[in-house]
Amino acid sequence: MATVQEKEYVAQVSKKLKKEQRALGYRRLKSNYGLLIGATIFVVLVILALIGPLFTNYGPYDMKVVDRLTPPGAEHWLGTDEFGRDLLTRLLYGARVSISVGLAVALLSSALGLVIGVYATYYKTLDHILMRICDGLIAIPGILLAIALMAALGASALNVIIALTIVFTPNIARVVRSAALVVREQTYIEAMHVQGASSTRIIWQHIVPNVLSPLLVQATFVFAEAIISEAALSFLGAGIPAPEASWGNILQASKLVIYKAWWMVVFPGATLVLSVLSLNLLGDGLRDLLDPRVKQKFRKR
Amino acid sequence: MNKEPLLEVKNLKTHFHTERGKLTAVNGVSFSMNTGDIIGIVGESGSGKSVMSQSIMRLLDHTDAIEYEGEVIFENQNLLSLPHSKLRAIRGDQISMIFQDPLTSLSPVYTIGNQIGEAIRLHQKKSKKEAHQQAIEILRMTGIPSPEIRVNEYPHQLSGGMQQRAMIAMALSCEPKLLIADEPTTALDVTIQAQILELIADLNRKMGMGVLFITHDLGVVSEICTGVKVMYLGQIVEEAPTEQLFQTPLHPYTQGLIQSIPKLEGDRDDELYVIEGTVPSLTDIPQGCGFSTRCPYADELCRTSEPPMQTAQTDHRVKCWHYEALNKQEGRETTVGTSS
Numbered sequence: 001m002a003t004v005q006e007k008e009y010v011a012q013v014s015k016k017l018k019k020e021q022r023a024l025g026y027r028r029l030k031s032n033y034g035l036l037i038g039a040t041i042f043v044v045l046v047i048l049a050l051i052g053p054l055f056t057n058y059g060p061y062d063m064k065v066v067d068r069l070t071p072p073g074a075e076h077w078l079g080t081d082e083f084g085r086d087l088l089t090r091l092l093y094g095a096r097v098s099i100s101v102g103l104a105v106a107l108l109s110s111a112l113g114l115v116i117g118v119y120a121t122y123y124k125t126l127d128h129i130l131m132r133i134c135d136g137l138i139a140i141p142g143i144l145l146a147i148a149l150m151a152a153l154g155a156s157a158l159n160v161i162i163a164l165t166i167v168f169t170p171n172i173a174r175v176v177r178s179a180a181l182v183v184r185e186q187t188y189i190e191a192m193h194v195q196g197a198s199s200t201r202i203i204w205q206h207i208v209p210n211v212l213s214p215l216l217v218q219a220t221f222v223f224a225e226a227i228i229s230e231a232a233l234s235f236l237g238a239g240i241p242a243p244e245a246s247w248g249n250i251l252q253a254s255k256l257v258i259y260k261a262w263w264m265v266v267f268p269g270a271t272l273v274l275s276v277l278s279l280n281l282l283g284d285g286l287r288d289l290l291d292p293r294v295k296q297k298f299r300k301r
Numbered sequence: 302m303n304k305e306p307l308l309e310v311k312n313l314k315t316h317f318h319t320e321r322g323k324l325t326a327v328n329g330v331s332f333s334m335n336t337g338d339i340i341g342i343v344g345e346s347g348s349g350k351s352v353m354s355q356s357i358m359r360l361l362d363h364t365d366a367i368e369y370e371g372e373v374i375f376e377n378q379n380l381l382s383l384p385h386s387k388l389r390a391i392r393g394d395q396i397s398m399i400f401q402d403p404l405t406s407l408s409p410v411y412t413i414g415n416q417i418g419e420a421i422r423l424h425q426k427k428s429k430k431e432a433h434q435q436a437i438e439i440l441r442m443t444g445i446p447s448p449e450i451r452v453n454e455y456p457h458q459l460s461g462g463m464q465q466r467a468m469i470a471m472a473l474s475c476e477p478k479l480l481i482a483d484e485p486t487t488a489l490d491v492t493i494q495a496q497i498l499e500l501i502a503d504l505n506r507k508m509g510m511g512v513l514f515i516t517h518d519l520g521v522v523s524e525i526c527t528g529v530k531v532m533y534l535g536q537i538v539e540e541a542p543t544e545q546l547f548q549t550p551l552h553p554y555t556q557g558l559i560q561s562i563p564k565l566e567g568d569r570d571d572e573l574y575v576i577e578g579t580v581p582s583l584t585d586i587p588q589g590c591g592f593s594t595r596c597p598y599a600d601e602l603c604r605t606s607e608p609p610m611q612t613a614q615t616d617h618r619v620k621c622w623h624y625e626a627l628n629k630q631e632g633r634e635t636t637v638g639t640s641s
Contacts, residue, residue, distance in 0.1 A: 187405040187406040194472070
């Protein structure tokens with residue numbers, strides 16, 4: 001039986017171990033520049049989208065025809081558009097739309113893709129059915145499929161989310177499936193069978209946690225792609241309907257006045273690039289952090 | 302210790318349906334074991350010993366195109382015809398299994414205490430705290446130092462030997478009546494191997510648990526098993542109590558296996574004995590005796606008709622036409638050099 005002294009010793013050792021682990025994790029995080037830069041830029045963008053609109057003096061739909069196409073200046077920091085709306089305000093509201101659409105698509109398609117992926121690995125017949133459907137969806141170019149779906153569903157933010165989820169779910173399902181196939185053959189899954197665990201328990205308690213890291217990486221990439229795709233759809237007029245602000249909408253409007261108002265192209269384009277770049281950096285960094293093998297390769301170089 | 306019948310395998314056959322036709326990996330295995338027995342199953346790679354052990358627990362069910370024949374009787378139930386829900390209740394609780402590679406036998410995302418606790422809670426109504434406490438006790442029993450710390454660690458923080466102990470702890474958490482050990486020491490170095498063997502033998506004595514020990518290491522068998530079955534091409538070719546098997550091996554295959562063990566004493570320039578050839582592929586199983594293609598004594602009879610299981614002495618059975626003639630003629634006593 002453990003005496004009081006032993007218990008104290010145990011508590012001490014486990015405390016020390018935890019501290020060491022935390023320090024190690026912190027060091028790994030700190031040496032991962034891509035992750036840090038990506039996360040910082042993205043967090044700044046999210047904060048701007050969330051609280052930025054509170055600090056502007058204009059509403060997103062406030063038109064001032066006299067001031068239309070004003071270049072950037074003290075009054076309008078990023079200039080105004082063809083109806084005299086403040087571009088900065090519209091960009092901030094557009095960030096809300098773009099980021100929330102991206103996030104919703106990333107979450108929904110991750111959840112759906114996860115379920116499809118793990119169940120497909122576990123049940124053979126289901127695998128054939130689901131993967132053929134996914135193959136079919138992947139075969140059609142993503143943006144084309146999204147346009148077709150939008151044409152069928154009608155233009156609205158919700159429908160953009162639905163259409164892009166349908167487009168990106170097969171990609172996630174593939175990634176999850178390939179990771180889950182490896183996990184399924186591991187001895188610890190067999191060991192859980194031996195312990196008498198049910199299929200549902202094995203899938204959700206043991207396969208899912210082991211495929212979460214590739215899923216997380218893929219989800220950040222889908223997040224970025226969804227932002228671009230949403231902008232593309234809006235640019236083509238099949239996405240978020242005007243007058244609601246979205247980066248794609250603003251770009252679409254700007255193409256008519258591209259020679260007269262450079263700011264209407266440059267600023268929404270730059271925010272779009274910045275957000276997608278930061279998400280990609282974040283995704284790359286996460287992959288390096290979660291997959292130690294990739295990291296070692298980098299160190300050796 | 303009074304011995305009761307524990308497991309009876311009757312004419313077990315396992316077939317796989319593949320593109321190359323029907324493959325029979327286990328071809329009519331019959332044996333029975335009692336509580337407290339440690340039975341060693343020995344054979345080369347590809348002799349069907351692992352498939353046999355997995356068939357007993359029906360672990361291959363998810364592979365499509367598998368077909369079982371025969372019976373596996375455990376506690377008056379035929380495991381091969383049980384529905385999955387009942388099978389799950391037996392797995393882990395009554396029959397458990399440990400695997401060859403401890404490094405992949407534990408899930409990397411849970412602490413070992415979590416995993417052992419989960420195994421306990423699958424079969425017993427216990428709170429998480431009680432299961433955690435029990436996990437510590439089992440870890441202590443398997444000889445892990447300071448189990449209170451280890452229980453909260455992840456598998457990658459433990460050494461191979463420790464992981465195998467944790468794996469054994471998980472398998473033993475519900476005090477099963479039968480433990481199937483599928484080459485549990487193959488991936489470990491020799492000193493750890495000895496400790497794990499000692500542990501299994503010890504638990505067998507304490508808990509009266511039957512052990513089915515699958516290995517290709519005859520040294521390990523001679524160390525802990527009470528009885529040995531030698532498998533070749535999915536069949537048992539010889540079975541005997543351990544001592545008898547090592548002193549008077551009757552089947553040419555068993556003799557070959559024992560002679561192939563490297564010995565420490567003797568001239569190092571002597572060539573090591575090898576059994577010629579390899580285990581035939583399951584797609585072209587030879588006619589007659591399965592071993593006839595590699596047996597130095599094989600004759601016409603061996604190549605045309607399959608020998609029956611013959612009783613040489615009580616408890617000592619052998620599947621060979623010529624075992625009497627062979628062993629009279631040579632009259633030798635093969636002694637065992639343990640390899641470990």
